[in-house]
Amino acid sequence: MSQAHSNLHRNAWADWWEGTRRTDIWWTLAWFDIVLRYRRSMLGPLWLTLSMGAMIGGMGPLYSSLFGTELSKFFPHLALGIIFWSFFSSMVTDACNAFIGSSNYLKQGYFPISLFVWRSMARNLIQFSHHIVLYVPVALWAGISLSWSALLFVPAFFLTLINAQALGMVLGLVCTRFRDVTQIVTSVMQMLMFLTPVFWLPESLPGRAQYILWNPFAQMLDLLRAPLMGGISGAHNWWGILLWTALSLIASSLLFAKYRRRVVYWL
Numbered sequence: 701m702s703q704a705h706s707n708l709h710r711n712a713w714a715d716w717w718e719g720t721r722r723t724d725i726w727w728t729l730a731w732f733d734i735v736l737r738y739r740r741s742m743l744g745p746l747w748l749t750l751s752m753g754a755m756i757g758g759m760g761p762l763y764s765s766l767f768g769t770e771l772s773k774f775f776p777h778l779a780l781g782i783i784f785w786s787f788f789s790s791m792v793t794d795a796c797n798a799f800i801g802s803s804n805y806l807k808q809g810y811f812p813i814s815l816f817v818w819r820s821m822a823r824n825l826i827q828f829s830h831h832i833v834l835y836v837p838v839a840l841w842a843g844i845s846l847s848w849s850a851l852l853f854v855p856a857f858f859l860t861l862i863n864a865q866a867l868g869m870v871l872g873l874v875c876t877r878f879r880d881v882t883q884i885v886t887s888v889m890q891m892l893m894f895l896t897p898v899f900w901l902p903e904s905l906p907g908r909a910q911y912i913l914w915n916p917f918a919q920m921l922d923l924l925r926a927p928l929m930g931g932i933s934g935a936h937n938w939w940g941i942l943l944w945t946a947l948s949l950i951a952s953s954l955l956f957a958k959y960r961r962r963v964v965y966w967l
Contacts, residue, residue, distance in 0.1 A: 712957035719812030726815050730822035749830045756782055763899060772842045779838045780925040781898035787828045788917055789889050794820045795868035796875040796882040803967040813963050817868040849932045856923035859941055866948035873955050876966045892917055916944045
C-alpha cells in the first residue's frame, strides 16, 4: 500500500497529529510567506509595525479627548486593543484561505490539512511578535506596573491558539467549499471591531448594552489585555471562553473527521 493511500485512511486524530507535529514544514512555509511578501523591502514586516504605531499614537490623544478619559489610562487600553484585534482579525481572515492558498501543495500530493492551518497561524504569530513590542514604550510611559497576575496572560494566549486552530479548521473547510463565506467573514469581522472594546472602554457602556461584552472576541480581548495592564479579568470571561472553546473544538472535530478528504476535490 502506498504512503499516500495509507495516510488517507488514517483516522481523524492521527491525521491531525501528523500535520501538527511537522513543525519543520509549517513553520518554514510560514517564514517563507513573510520573506516573499516583503522581499526587496528594507524594513520588511516592520512597515506594519510602524504604521500601527503611527495609528496608535494618533488615535490615543484624539479618542482620549473624545471620551473624556485620562490619557495614561486610555492609551495602554487602546494600544493593546489595536494590537490584539489586528491579531484576531488576521487569524480569522487568513484561516478562510488556509487551504485555497495552499492548493498547489494539496493538489500535488498528500498533506495533512491541519498542517496548512498551522502555517496560517505561524505566519500571524510572526507578525504579532513584531506588533506587541509597541506596547513596551506605551506601558513605560503610562507607568504600568505588572504583578503576578500578568502570568494569566499565558493561559489566555494558550486558549487563543486553541481557538485559532479550531476556528481555522472550520473556516478553512467551509470557505473552501463555499467561497462566498470568505466575504461574509470579512464583513462580520469589520462589524465586530466596533462592537468589541478596542477603541472604547467597557465601563462607558450603559447597563442595558452590557450584553455586547459577551461576544467571544470581547471576552478573549479582556483575558489578554487585563493582565498586561496590571489587572485581572472577570471570572465570567474565563467561563465564557472555556465554553466557546469547547464548542469550537466539537465543531472542528466533526467537520474535520467528515470532510478532510474532500478538500482536494473542492479546490
